[in-house]
Amino acid sequence: MTEERIIFDNLRLELRRGCLVLAVLARLATEQYGYTLRKALVDRGLEIDENTLYPLLRRLESQGLLDSEWREESRRNKRFYRLSPLGRAVLDRLLLEWRSINESLDGIMRESGHVRA
Amino acid sequence: MYVLDRYLKAVRQSLLLMSGARKDDIIKELGEHLRSELEDQGVAAGHTLDEVEQAAILRRYGHPWLVASRYKGNQGTLSFGGVLIGPEVFPYYLAILGLNLAVTVGVCLAFAAVALAVGTPLSRVMHWTLQWPGLALPVLVQLVVVTVIFIGVEAWKRHWMNRGEGGVLNPSWTSPSTRPRWQTVAGIVVWSVALLWWAFVPLQPILVFGRAVTDLQLGPTWEPLFAPVVLLLVAGIVQRAVLLAHPELTWFHTGVRLTVNVLALVFLYWIRAGGTFVVAAGTAADPIHTGHQAQVFNTVILWGILSWLWIYLSFNVLAHAVSVVEHFRRWRRGRKTATIADGAQAPD
Numbered sequence: 001m002t003e004e005r006i007i008f009d010n011l012r013l014e015l016r017r018g019c020l021v022l023a024v025l026a027r028l029a030t031e032q033y034g035y036t037l038r039k040a041l042v043d044r045g046l047e048i049d050e051n052t053l054y055p056l057l058r059r060l061e062s063q064g065l066l067d068s069e070w071r072e073e074s075r076r077n078k079r080f081y082r083l084s085p086l087g088r089a090v091l092d093r094l095l096l097e098w099r100s101i102n103e104s105l106d107g108i109m110r111e112s113g114h115v116r117a
Numbered sequence: 118m119y120v121l122d123r124y125l126k127a128v129r130q131s132l133l134l135m136s137g138a139r140k141d142d143i144i145k146e147l148g149e150h151l152r153s154e155l156e157d158q159g160v161a162a163g164h165t166l167d168e169v170e171q172a173a174i175l176r177r178y179g180h181p182w183l184v185a186s187r188y189k190g191n192q193g194t195l196s197f198g199g200v201l202i203g204p205e206v207f208p209y210y211l212a213i214l215g216l217n218l219a220v221t222v223g224v225c226l227a228f229a230a231v232a233l234a235v236g237t238p239l240s241r242v243m244h245w246t247l248q249w250p251g252l253a254l255p256v257l258v259q260l261v262v263v264t265v266i267f268i269g270v271e272a273w274k275r276h277w278m279n280r281g282e283g284g285v286l287n288p289s290w291t292s293p294s295t296r297p298r299w300q301t302v303a304g305i306v307v308w309s310v311a312l313l314w315w316a317f318v319p320l321q322p323i324l325v326f327g328r329a330v331t332d333l334q335l336g337p338t339w340e341p342l343f344a345p346v347v348l349l350l351v352a353g354i355v356q357r358a359v360l361l362a363h364p365e366l367t368w369f370h371t372g373v374r375l376t377v378n379v380l381a382l383v384f385l386y387w388i389r390a391g392g393t394f395v396v397a398a399g400t401a402a403d404p405i406h407t408g409h410q411a412q413v414f415n416t417v418i419l420w421g422i423l424s425w426l427w428i429y430l431s432f433n434v435l436a437h438a439v440s441v442v443e444h445f446r447r448w449r450r451g452r453k454t455a456t457i458a459d460g461a462q463a464p465d
Contacts (some may be wrong), residue, residue: 033149034146034147034149034150035150035153035154038150046292049178050147050150050178051178051184051187052181052187054143054146054147054150054187054188055187055188057189058143070145076149076152077145077149078149079145079146079149
């Protein structure tokens, strides 16, 4: 692995970390269980492996942003997650922040001559 | 789903320092996810996946140890230039280092307490404990040894991840059916060194007493203890040599280890009443002070070393006894399967 690749991977990881939280919270406005949530994220082009998703869901739940319950579906017990009232409030604020960052980044990129894809 | 069950069991075993309920919850959710994945893959393939295919999918999820490590919070790293111990291994490093240091400090404090109890002046005990090497040397040694071992574990982890292999994902896996060769070789080396040391102690008591050899000598308890310990050490070496030639004989390893540990416990019970391991030499310059030193030695051996040995051997006996039962069950299962297979092949 080249040095450039290592540096890129580390920075990409940092960049994605916050985005993943935002995406997970946004998707869980509608109740889902882990397997379908991951598929939905992947279908939207946001790759996330299970070893990242499930610990993240637990962390968000322990912070009170998600509620969960075990329920039977298709003769199997599944753990369903949904956004809690606190999670909804935090998500709204995060989205505002995200849009603000996005606009700022657009401006910076334009000024510096980088065209965003 | 036999491969999946084994995989989940291995992940659960790696979820250290967590409540049973939390472990169950994690495994239940992970299991549900993996079952859904395997089913979907089966539907896509148009048939129920066999164990080899299931193992190939599970391999993508990573070693059970690494999967479990993702559920631990506060993952730090040990870095010096590059990352020496990564975030997945770091929590285990901290846990083992903490345990080792706690045991080391505990043993040193126990020695100090025993020395105080038998009348050693506090100033001398403080000097032993706080002055170099005192407590600092064993702590430093533990720190270095554990860190080096975990740097090795990190290297092994990276190697494993590149190869993408895993014991429990091997379809022919039936709990450890062979013992790693390096473990056997390491055992032979350690036990041989112990045997050599033990064999030379009566000839060279300096191996025990160091500079105090002019004042102290071995007591009467050593003599009857000498031959049985030699036999136990030889049995341990022979057992490992056999295992080196036939690594598949894990039942032999377990059986011999159980026997050796039980016999060692019997010897410990025999000397529980307070053996005299060390006495003052007739040529000692200060017989009263040397007698006092010998008393400290005997108390430390009896309540320090041997009490830890009790715990270690009892734990070993328990672990090997469970393993023997497991081997027996597997043997019975194997016989039953063979009987059914014979019955199925028998002509009407």
